[in-house]
Amino acid sequence: MTPSVKQPVPKELDIEYLIEQLTIEEKVSLLAGKDFWHTQNIDRLNIPSVRVSDGPNGIRGTKFFNSVPSNCFPCGTGLAATFNKEVLLQAGELMGKEAKMKGAHVILGPTCNIVRSPLGGRAFESYSEDPVLSGHAAANVVKGIQNQNVVACLKHFVANDQEHERKAVDEIMTERALREIYLKPFHIAMRDAYPKALMTAYNKINGVHVSQNKKILQDLLRGEWGYTGTVMSDWHGVYSTKESLDAGLNLEMPGPTRFRQQVPTLHAIQTNEIHTDVIDDNARAILRLVNESLKAGIPDDVIESPNPTKEASDLLRKAGDESIVLLKNENNILPLSKTAVKGQEKIAVIGPNAKAAQDSGGGSASLNAAYKITPYEGIESKIIEGGNSVSLDYSLGAFLDRNLPDVGNTLINExxxxxxxxxxxxxxxxxxxxxxxxxxxxxxxxxxxxxxxxxxxxxxxxxxxxxxxxxxxxxxxxxxxxxxxxxxxxxxxxxxxxxxxxxxxxxxxxxxxxxxxxxxxxxxxxxxxxxxxxxxxxxxxxxxxxxxxxxxxxxxxxxxxxMISTAEAAIAKAVAVAKEADKVILVVGISKEWESEGFDRPTMDIPGATNELVDAITAVNKNVIVVNQSGSPVTLPWINKVQGFVQAWYGGNELGNTIADVLFGDYNPSGKLSMTFPKRLQDNPSYLNFASTHGQVLYGEDIYVGYRYYEKVGVEPLFPFGYGLSYTTFELKDLVVEYDQEIINAKVSVVNTGKVDGAEVVQLYVSQVNPSINRPVKELKDFGKVFVKAGETKTLELSVSVKEATSFWNGYKNKWQSEKGKYKISVGNSSDNITLEDEFETSKTYFWLGL
Known part of the structure; x- marks a missing residue:
């Protein structure tokens, strides 16, 4: 007998032909992963396996242990803080290129869940408290990934907003909150970028796990939104056989299957518990994913490789620079000088994150970063550039590690x-x-x-x-x-x-x-x-x-x-160093040990003795700048004692360089907060209703998430949504609004009135003048970023559809409603700094569904 020769995979599968040729056993086998990272192949019919890879912070590849090094991007909340759609697009394109280098057809990301609470373990991995910012961020990253013919798998659909009992928790919420807040980022990303794959969330919504929820997966996603892409589970996020298949959960991951084993599934088909059309429809979705994956042109025998190029590092640095938010700059203490003005100047760099590289949060977003620049290394490189007329001193000051620190970079191997x-x-x-x-x-x-x-x-x-x-x-x-x-x-x-x-x-x-x-x-x-x-x-x-x-x-x-040391001894050493310094840079915050998939933060406070450290340093030196690294807000009881405060997020490979770029003015900060920083956790709208209680959590704040809540009830936050300072000043003027019943176009002049070149973010909010129901004070509808040289003026144009600008979810009609009446357009450079306003009026009320 002549041995069979494996035929080359065609450029595109004939899906309907294959549906006819596949046996029922083969169809069932397609509906679950082969292993942790691959779908099932059917060699008999030349159906190849598809490789997937985490994730939202960079492309890990197919290994946790001894993995091929990867480029680590700034965390999601940091990327959103750029408010730069073009940078987000470029980040997605780089992710797509690097996915091919890891042999991955599908990237398990981006994540566009809502930052409902500062305590959420994966808050850093998402983009924002605001659904429009989240949606535009996700859409542009998805576009970039799919521009490289790599499939983006948008996740976690929907409302995976906490880690506590995440596979069991039943989230009780109104349809209006679900539509206007939690589904809206996915809605925008579907409309503008159409991710070819979608990952379901672990949780239940109103009593039903999302991965088997026909109302969400069939009626809304497939029916109302017309989605034809592939829906996969989160890893081990399947809870049934029949229900998940009927709901249109096409792919159970990872393999080998737990719920779609051959014998019980075939028995359910043979007894008409599961219809053969259901199996065919789910198999078609897997074959569509294979077709989309074939477009990447990844060879079967690809060897995973890193991407150690200058172009990649430059983009990571640009994204990191733009993500950093300057929140306080009293007496223009920043930017710092690389050279001493009078004689020798000394800068003390103190803090648990100064010589640690907090590149990302923990869990599936973490990876083996190809390299990491610590804040101290970044600062030191600036001093060297300046000719060493400024000297550096260092002290740890406080411990941050939950467990004893990693010594991989301390030990010496054979x-x-x-x-x-x-x-x-x-x-x-x-x-x-x-x-x-x-x-x-x-x-x-x-x-x-x-x-x-x-x-x-x-x-x-x-x-x-x-x-x-x-x-x-x-x-x-x-x-x-x-x-x-x-x-x-x-x-x-x-x-x-x-x-x-x-x-x-x-x-x-x-x-x-x-x-x-x-x-x-x-x-x-x-x-x-x-x-x-x-x-x-x-x-x-x-x-x-x-x-x-x-x-x-x-x-x-x-x-x-x-080395064993008490908190008091560590602080005492840092105080001695700070006393001798002209200026102090305190690098503090949290880390992936405290902010991670798998658990939520117990409080908003920075753990350990950091607060005591800041109090002690500010008591002996008045020129203190604090750099905070976290993916979500932390409590800042000492904020009035420091002159400078910088929010630096988890910054990826280039985190130390980007922090130093901003501190020394090589980059004029342009980031804006992608979420509100409350003064205390109790002020957050989810405070009374966060975490699971006996398997349930009530979304009691309804649509009033983030700034929507703070503005509605008049609670002043520490730093508002969309806020961020610059080393120059800007004026927004000459607002011109053009309205034609379908599209609102707003043009605004941005004047750089200062002495330094820089970029400004213009934010457009809309509010209804006399709404028939309770609505937020205003809601972000579009934003744009423009670079303006000192003394120059540029015009920025923002655009939003009338239906998106005006509509709310009508729970009685079960439709979106655009209500006849007057609406206010508010334009500013943060949610609390509106400098230009105009109005428009709609002539009729109408209802709509779809994208």
């Missing part, structure tokens, strides 16, 4: 470079004739082996062992704390002395994805400055775990080292 040597074995430590089969060099001591595979292990073999080695050289003599948490077992040795035992007695903690691992066990040993110490961690994979036999595949281990 090659004499920074990093960790990892050696893998088939037998446990101490075994006779222990067989070593693989060695890696790692850049992190936070080692997640959930997807570790080796040709030296049998298929499905999860039991293995690894030793992680490195040399540690202390900067100071003193007592040092060593820690290790694991999903498996781990023991940490210093010069062969057991210091941490997380093997013989394990206690459940919150380590690893969704808190499946142990707590961090710690031990103490005195070390001498400059001496070399051999650090070894002996790890056993997930089958050795004593607490949970259902651990994630190979498991993992996190370990860290830190």
């Amino acid at each position: 090659e004499g470079k920074k990093g960790i040597t990892a050696k893998f074995y088939k037998q446990a430590p101490g075994a006779a004739d222990r067989e070593h089969f693989e060695t890696f060099t790692l850049s992190t001591s936070k080692i997640f082996l959930s997807d570790y595979k080796s040709k030296h292990l049998k298929p499905g073999q999860l039991l293995f062992y690894a030793d992680f080695h490195g040399i540690y050289i202390p900067d100071e003599t003193g007592d040092y704390e060593f820690g290790a948490s694991c999903l498996g077992t781990a023991q940490l040795f210093v010069d062969d002395e057991l210091v941490v035992d997380n093997k013989t007695k394990q206690v459940k903690g919150d380590a690893f994805f969704l808190g499946l691992g142990t707590r961090e066990e710690r031990g103490v040993k005195k070390l001498e400055k400059g001496k070399k110490y051999n650090i070894r961690v002996e790890f056993g994979s997930s089958p050795t775990f004593t607490l949970n036999k259902a651990a994630l595949e190979g498991g993992g281990v996190f370990f860290g080292i830190r």
